[in-house]
Amino acid sequence: MNAEETPDFSVLAKDGLARLGKLSMDRHALDTPTFMPVGTRGAVRTLTALDLEELEADIILGNTYHLMLRPGVEVIQEKGGLHQFTGWNRLILTDSGGYQIFSLEPDVDDKGATFKSTYDGSLHRLTPQDAVDIQCGLGADIQMALDVCPPLPSEKSVIETAVVRTKLWAEDARKHFLFKRDKEGFSNAQFGIVQGGLDLTLRRISGEQIVEIGFDGYAIGGLSVGESRSEMIEPMDASIRTLPADRPRYFMGLGDPAGLVEAVNLGVDMFDCVWPTRLARHGTALTNTGRINLGAARYARSDDPIDLSFPQSPASHWSRGYLRHLLAVGEPAAARLLTLHNLAWLFDMMRRMRESISTGTFQEFRKEILDIWG
């Protein structure tokens, strides 16, 4: 595969702006729109790589910030990278570490960020070049350029500075990545990130700057951080309009069904979020009629499975009553079964969404999802 075309990406069908695509890399190929479960610390919480294989997950996300501190990138590199370490053979996308770091109130300058570890308080410095080296060490198939991700709401000047630094960092990150890729000959990909807060002009400027640098794919960052869905739509749209049609588009940190259909409706291809797995650990199951809290006493005597209309659930062997009992007495199997169920349900929803795009019925599908989840 030509490194200039990594990942190989083709749009197979469109329905309005919604795209059905194929993303291919050396290790694995997948259909988009796709959802990436989050494996924060080298595992999707409660699951193993073999569980994810059975769920037919195509790509998972690893958190650079957590992995660089525990067990440390040198340990994972010595083991042959994150795939070898975790036993997962399909695709891995790593974030740059920026998102976690910005929750730690770091010292930021034009060259990088300095922050304190949440594990032991030790001081760390992360530059865009470091983030490239670390993600190469982790062996990510797709890595992210380090960006400046301010919280929302922020002063306009904060967002402006973030856009400027995100561009400077993106230049450093891309230059360093291309230098390494040319020298070492690997075929991994690097995505750039568009910032700009809720400001449509800043979104456009940031998008144009990142596209001008040129990446293998593009992410929309700095959204889905607490603002409402209606606040999110326009800045997302303004970001997408700057992006080339022939490269994959990744909206960071979104996983709820209504948000997913709205983002796909604007032309997004890839998503990640802790939402389905975190809900699972709190006893909430996703179903075709909405979310249900299985910890509630009213399910204690239910013989029905989680979702009668979704018999292919990995948890369909058990009743709501049994799962409610496991939750009530704190049995760890409950969190795992609900995690398996929620991911299976969400993967199935993504599959139905792709099908609706290919058959030209995406708007009907979108309405159906918004009626339940909007």
Next chain:
Amino acid sequence: MNAEETPDFSVLAKDGLARLGKLSMDRHALDTPTFMPVGTRGAVRTLTALDLEELEADIILGNTYHLMLRPGVEVIQEKGGLHQFTGWNRLILTDSGGYQIFSLEPDVDDKGATFKSTYDGSLHRLTPQDAVDIQCGLGADIQMALDVCPPLPSEKSVIETAVVRTKLWAEDARKHFLFKRDKEGFSNAQFGIVQGGLDLTLRRISGEQIVEIGFDGYAIGGLSVGESRSEMIEPMDASIRTLPADRPRYFMGLGDPAGLVEAVNLGVDMFDCVWPTRLARHGTALTNTGRINLGAARYARSDDPIDLSFPQSPASHWSRGYLRHLLAVGEPAAARLLTLHNLAWLFDMMRRMRESISTGTFQEFRKEILDIWG
């Protein structure tokens, strides 16, 4: 199957006193000596019924005390019993609840025990007849007669009173069980329990009394409660000598390899213990060279699986280094993988033990285990 011969049990081979047996019930047949994982609250902690099926477990134990309080026997009965509720289709043995109750300092008399729930402090009364009814409600294939189980060490008078009451309760329990079995025509089994502390005479007396009443199988209770292995051997032997050769013998609460070979060496057929699963949750793995604490820093860079000589482990897809990492960062998958591994290892050890009995090499096997685990 004739209810008088439930479970159907035959000794297929002997090596010294060690027995290779076949225990058959309507639902499932298994080879003895057998180990029963403990599913305290309707699940072996971290696992599901399907996990246990993949491990080829034959029989699991459910704790009557916990299940009668949460979710309550009437809930489980309404669901069609513990098999239906948990999705487990092989055998279930339930304890009588006595063991847990005796840790709560109950008021005991010749007819039963009164105790406070650990869940909400509410007052409960349990008679031998109640214990039968509850275990019938749970749908246990094998149920245990309610016994008086004093801690060790105890005054001789305490042990004597326990033996007397255990006999009185056993009479009540057996009478009630046979009445129900005749009336309702089920083919489930009831085992009696021998008490007597560390006193060999009381062990013999208790054993003779329980055998005189006549049960479908016999358990040795009140041992493996903190005394040393050498203190345990003689009272176990004294108990076993009173038991009929043609009925299964169950030693309660034992699961370490050295203890298992010593008990099998005296003619025991069945075991249960939280030992392998509790160790797993604390990061300790059983291997062919002994136990190892995978949480230790020295495993951080190990590429080896838990046990190179046990490639059939369900955790062999991962390195000690990865499992150590999961333990270090508190990922729940670690406890599950170690639970699967420890049970698989112990089941394999039981299989090798049965093989050694059938080939007349049990003493070599016993020595090998005692050299590592003794």
